[in-house]
Amino acid sequence: MNDAHEQYDPVYALVATRQGPLFAGRHSGLFYTTDGTTWASLPVDPTPGRSRSITALVQTPEGSDLFAGSYGYVVRLTIDGTLHLVSVLPRPLPMVTTLVVSPNYVHDGIVLAGTAKDGVFRSIDRGEYWVPWNIGLLDHRIIDLVVSPTFAVDETVFAATESGVFYSVNGGRSWRMSAFPCDDDPVLCLAVSSGLAQNVMVYAGTEGGMLLVSHDQGRNWCSMTGITIGDQPINSLACIADTMLVIALSDRLLLIEDILSPHPHITCELCDHHNITTLTCIAPAPGTLIAITGNINGHIACLRLR
């Protein structure tokens, strides 16, 4: 799934749309592929002829639109590549690191952007106008954001920062500190279960290789028992069907099953994939699970886990 992008061209974000195209946010811009081999560039930079890094990508829940974030702006485009909106964030221009969309986006139009130094920006009009909302957010270096699957009811959002996890219970307008056991270990990624099987579980992976779980909507955190990962940074996480967790370490990819049981176990370990920066999972057929990974050298791989 690669072409000439295999020089220094980190993949920051991947979105596998249900309709088919796979989008990749890279250092060199936004790219997409429909056949898995040929990549095409999508010009989304407000300045014509210029291409900036796309550091965050997210698809809207109904699947029609895609948001891409970069230094100082967020764009909204349809999955056929038509650019709808280029929205410049309030000055001083922030670097967008992560984007999330409300599961109730069709009705509330809420999009949140995490930034490298400027905290969280919130839009309630489908990405057109952005306002910083950082009340209670003591660390403005946002690495990852996830929203609760029951956001329409509980308005809960989680933010991973360099000094722990914060949560919001009012749709990202104010933040509270979690009781996080290691505030000197940057949290690199978060994942949230769908909450269909039982309560919503939130998972966090840290730079020091700690895998933590919260059973109470992000208020308290504890280490996941029964899983030994080592001290490799956990770069990306994905929770699949509430019972499986895919973990991208800097030197391998793991699939953990039965994560709700007292004895979760690693069922698949792929060791020849290094420096994975981002991960997305798809289940094309019942019983199968495919992970699509991007790494720091721009390599995008499609790996069968089940």
Add this chain to the structure above:
Amino acid sequence: MVATLRPTLGPFPRGVLVAPERGVGREPEWIDSGGLIARRMVQLADEYADPGAMFVRHMVWRLHEDVGDGTVTAAVMFQELLEQGMRFIAAGNDPVLLSRHLNAAMESICTILAAQAMPIEGRRQVTGVAESICADTSIAMVLGEVFDIIGAEGCLDVRSGLRSGIEREYTEGMVCESTVLSPPLRPGSIPDQIELENAALVISDLEVTNPRDLLPAMELALSMEAQALVLVVDRLSEEALALLNINHRRGALPCFAVRVPGLRRDEQIAALEDIAILTGGAPLRREAGATLTAIAPGHLGRVRRAWANPTHFGLARGNSDPRTLRAHLRVLRRAFEDAASFPVRHALQQRIGRLSGGCAAIRVCGATSVETSTRVALVQRIVRVLRSALRRGVVPGGGAALLACRSAVHADDADDYKRAAYLMWQCALSAPARVIAANAGYDADAIIKALNALPAGFGCDARSGRLTDMRLARILDPIEVLIAAVRTAGSSAALALTIEAQIYRRSPSTSIAP
């Protein structure tokens, strides 16, 4: 005194009109807060009744100062305890023994009250508590939203506005009240606000007389790739101001200078410490012999955005170490919990709010200046009560929680004094619910009789007249306020009952202080 306060209890309060001070064009005051009414009653015409009235005034005003509400509840309970107690003492019983039993029963009541407390969270619950205090849906909804965002510790400014109604706005980052020294900004001038990006901060309480003293800081800011400079100083000479203005106008180094926030020295030191922690800098303090010429990179704080207008300046997204900031907030919160006096607690709460990353402002305006000032005072009072409710929790309102405490003072003891004290409390605990029902135009005796047959937590919803579970009806009172009211009424009545004689002055001295 209590008769004047009594009509203001409950969701249908009637106000008290206070005659204006002598002078042409003065307006009368309309008040429905027990604490404020008591404050206005400086002296009674009857010199024999005046000491007793001032005793109650002191009790009510002190409660108003400490917790902001519960004054009328305390006053009606006090009156009930005093009247019952006087009858018991008139029958030849010892007031000191009675006082001891009153105080002992008070502790049992507070324990039962505390056990009923439940936390509140979220916009809906906060709005419910606000509405049960003020019976004004528009104020309650705005306060519900504001407190859902800023929390119990958040920074909130309430003042009169220009447009009719109630408005709110949120400001990102730390906001401090201070004077802008440079560039010159005056209210109404254009521009009346200056904004800087990626600014370095000099955090000091120094007096800068020689403009050359500023050069090391300016050079250091440029060498650290800051795009602007903010100076927090005590004073700047005309020459130093001119240097900053020239650099600002030419765009060489956009900057503004502000005076150290705070009037008292301890306030200024606290402000410097907070700004330093929020921006990752270090304060240069004159007591430590610091000078601007010896400034080092570690002294300069950094912020992503800084702004100033003629009365305030703000710092957003400072370069703080989150761990240091958390540790600092922990220290402030501990000091807040330990602080006993209201001014100290208020100052600490403002510091915690300023460091939390944002401020809210509420602007209230009425049809007349009397209505505006009344509504501002009402909102300020509710704000204090809501902070207390968010911190300590709430109990069923409308006097229901106090009615439920009557089980703690069940009068079946053989000791006469204990039984008398318990009976006094039984009457006092039902007094607030009785007054609320009467103020709403219902038969208080019938309602209390009906409530006696219902489980704990049931009360009379004065708006509909129905007997209901107050928790489900979202009629709630802050636990801290009720406990303070019970303690104030109990201890004041116990003290008042032991008064044996009064001494009158030939020329009574007057004071507006309680």
